[in-house]
Amino acid sequence: MVLSDYYGRRVLVSRLLTPSRPDITVMPTMKVTATTVRCLRCNAVSSKKSAALPHQQYYCRHCLQLGRVSTLDQFYHAEEPNQFPVQKHPLSWRGRLSPLQSRVSATICQGMNDHQRQLLWAVTGAGKTEMIFSGLADAIARGERVAVASPRVDVCLELFPRLQKAFAGVPIALLHGRQEEKYHYRQLTICTTHQLLRFYHAFDNLVVDEVDAFPYAANEALLFATKQAVKEDGGILMMTATPGPVLLREARQQEMAVSYLPLRYHGYPLPQIDERLVGNWRKQLHRGRLPLVVYRQIEQWTTTKQRFLLFVPHVADLEPIAAALKKTCPSLKLTTVYAADPQRLAKVAAMRQHQVQALVTTTILERGVTFPGIDLGVLGADAPVFSSSALVQIAGRAGRAKERPTGKVCFWVSSCCRNVNEARRQIAALNRRGKRLRNELSLM
């Protein structure tokens, strides 16, 4: 390995080795107490009994996917030297921000300059990514090491080409668990929040996109990962359309600066949810049928060639629904995708390239992904897997394109439930605030 591989990282090596260079420091992997062991990478505590290896050695089960941390190993670490070529104007993006976006963008830019803890709360489709461009550009021009992280690999995969285009002269590292490529030291890193555990005091500024998404939200290990991946005086920018109670509390207690944008970049309101009762749809599905309302809607989409996403609560629902649709709408080209699908990335790419008209999916595509001009259906929106923030995110997939700023969002439920009501209420509230903002702007 070259020395730069250790910059701002903690790399596992056997305890029997000693560093070949004086600038590599050695750090312990685990803290062993009388009854428990603590992993010094992910900070998880386990009982000695469950973490035991033979001969009084211990390992951590919690972050095993990143390579096993055990008392047989040690970490090599080299302090982050910010060894980057100077780039005065790294931003090659030539798009224009709306006046509202520019205002938020300037605040964020200043916050990143001061290495603040910030929250950017902007509705789905507000153009969050574009609003951080100038902040990132300034940070890169200052020679800072920067990362954009997200809990969702799909979000990372969508961000990568966009940032590559926007920062054409800046080499970018893309890190996620499904990837074979070797690690390279880069000024700008895009990674999943899990991968942040490999870093240690590396980044001057870290942006976390979709902070409220599973598995990041309320995951102690990942919160810990964020904290230790930035330098001690580093800044963190969290971005979301649906901040959870923890973030909102922090914001209220003024532990972080909040930028708020309740209007989409094209100025149109968010599509409101159309909620319909369909009774016991699973029972009908058992007989290979879909509820009539659902069927009529999908038939309409099929005849008008309107592309759509159909969300379902569970992986087990995918196949029967796909089979029922194949029978009733044989001309409809659709495919199913779920989290552990081996062809997941390829299928999403096929949807992007218009090779299929529809995707039937679980909550994995609820956020961070944009298919322009799409319509949406959620069958069983009252299932507990759909939290209110997930439902707002799903509804937010529609109407994102300037060419088609509206869209249909159909929620089919067996019974009325709080999460759907809450989501409808949130969308209505955001639209009210957006409208007020628009009126203010037109008066100005």
Next chain:
Amino acid sequence: MKLSWHQLLGCGLGKDEAVCRECRSQFLTYSPPHCRGCGRTTEEEPFCLECQRWDQKLGWHLRHQCIFQYNQAMKEYIHRYKFQGDYLLRKVFSGIMTAKVKQEEADVVVPIPVSQSTLLSRGFNQVTGLVEVPLATPLAVVEQEKRPQSSRSREERLAIPQPFCWEDEHFRQILIGKRVLLIDDVYTTGRTMYYGAALLRQAGAKSVKSLSLAG
């Protein structure tokens, strides 16, 4: 955490079960007729083609048993347990593995060894972890080119030279006239097992049987 009625009524995970019924059901056994050499299902009774080839080549054959099929679920299990080093997962199969070993009533139970360097990085021998009976460890691995078996093709595997030697010469005496059971985690081509068994036979063991978790 959500409690189901099953768990409340005590019919969830049993006391000695490490995985739920649904996961357990993905591990499949071999249905008869079994090959008398490798223990897998075969149409060419009593020996499958592979074992016939071994018999022609060596003049003898193994009497091996595979407890489970080496299917996708088992591959994932072995990956996580052995290659990612999740030692706690030994509990998933240590019960059934121990029971099978005891059933054989061997005088000496010998695990296939792992090399010293693997032992240092992995921290455990994946075979030893699977059984909770006293084991003898007369075999050691000759240190050579370090490359995992699983990364080799079938032909490459069959071509490797004898990888084992005696841990200590006096073990040879102990084995004379004994019924020996050789155990491993996965039986693929049989190459490893045949090398291990050959050494034990040379040492004068009365009989050599073998057992693996999967194959």
